[in-house]
Amino acid sequence: MTATSAPSTESTSDSERVRRPRRPALSPSRASDFKQCPLLYRFRAVDRLPEKASPAQVRGTVVHSVLERLFALPRAERVPDRAHELVAPSWAAVREERPELAELFADEQAAADWLATSGALIDRYFALEDPRRLEPEACELLVETELESGLLLRGYVDRLDVAPTGEIRVVDYKTGAAPREIGEAKALFQMKFYALVLWRLRGTVPRQLRLMYLTDGQALTYAPDEAELVRFERTLDAIWQAILRAGRSGDFRPNPSRLCDWCSHKPLCPAFDGTPPEYPGWPEPDPGEESALDRAD
Numbered sequence: 041m042t043a044t045s046a047p048s049t050e051s052t053s054d055s056e057r058v059r060r061p062r063r064p065a066l067s068p069s070r071a072s073d074f075k076q077c078p079l080l081y082r083f084r085a086v087d088r089l090p091e092k093a094s095p096a097q098v099r100g101t102v103v104h105s106v107l108e109r110l111f112a113l114p115r116a117e118r119v120p121d122r123a124h125e126l127v128a129p130s131w132a133a134v135r136e137e138r139p140e141l142a143e144l145f146a147d148e149q150a151a152a153d154w155l156a157t158s159g160a161l162i163d164r165y166f167a168l169e170d171p172r173r174l175e176p177e178a179c180e181l182l183v184e185t186e187l188e189s190g191l192l193l194r195g196y197v198d199r200l201d202v203a204p205t206g207e208i209r210v211v212d213y214k215t216g217a218a219p220r221e222i223g224e225a226k227a228l229f230q231m232k233f234y235a236l237v238l239w240r241l242r243g244t245v246p247r248q249l250r251l252m253y254l255t256d257g258q259a260l261t262y263a264p265d266e267a268e269l270v271r272f273e274r275t276l277d278a279i280w281q282a283i284l285r286a287g288r289s290g291d292f293r294p295n296p297s298r299l300c301d302w303c304s305h306k307p308l309c310p311a312f313d314g315t316p317p318e319y320p321g322w323p324e325p326d327p328g329e330e331s332a333l334d335r336a337d
């Protein structure tokens with residue numbers, strides 16, 4: 041895989057997907073949205089209201105790209121200096137895909153000052169592990185599987201490490217600005233989502249889920265077990281049924297919490313005296329889509 045390649049894909053039915061139009065799927069980001077606040081899910085997945093990216097989100101996207109490019113290099117070159125050199129081309133690639141992101145900064149100097157702050161995240165990454173000792177099977181892997189219930193799950197795994205013995209480790213880099221204690225439950229939910237998808241795809245429960253918090257230089261590891269993933273599958277089915285019920289009726293209720301401070305749609309939220317737009321109906325074709333910015337939480 042090269043740094044500029046499209047993300048890898050692993051799916052139970054790649055050939056079928058080519059023939060059939062993409063159908064609604066649940067991603068970890070959208071499932072978390074619905075759990076957190078059904079109205080937030082509606083704004084993002086149904087109304088698809090634009091959200092202004094924050095500099096922290098964009099920096100996260102750049103750092104994810106740097107780490108993906110780093111693992112495309114020969115092992116011996118995966119050193120801090122090389123990683124820092126990858127920041128500028130990664131930002132250029134992100135900006136090419138989303139030119140409007142350049143408008144977040146007053147001028148080139150402001151953008152350069154902001155870009156320099158990614159260096160600290162990269163240094164914290166190197167304090168947590170030595171990438172010269174790792175050979176991931178894939179980075180930015182798009183995984184997709186269908187549960188027995190017919191629910192389609194889709195998401196991106198930041199990195200997949202597979203030991204010669206076949207043991208799987210799922211790695212996720214966390215680069216967001218929100219305090220870690222707020223995001224931790226959400227992050228574990230996301231990791232269980234990937235563990236379930238990989239278990240269903242490969243028949244092996246991942247041995248370890250590893251969250252690397254690059255804003256505070258800490259890592260959290262977690263070992264899922266089969267019984268837990270079976271329960272989690274039921275949870276996802278229940279969330280999807282609740283989404284479909286709300287989708288039919290248009291009844292997506294606000295659920296105010298501390299996380300409202302990070303919600304772009306407060307001005308439209310009845311919990312904050314706003315008025316949502318008229319319900320547009322259930323979307324086609326894919327309310328489960330998540331963006332690179334979602335993945336850079």
Ligand code: SF4
Nearest residue numbers: 077294295300303309
């Ligand atoms: S402001 Fe809070 S309650 Fe309202 S939509 Fe956003 S997350 Fe939900």
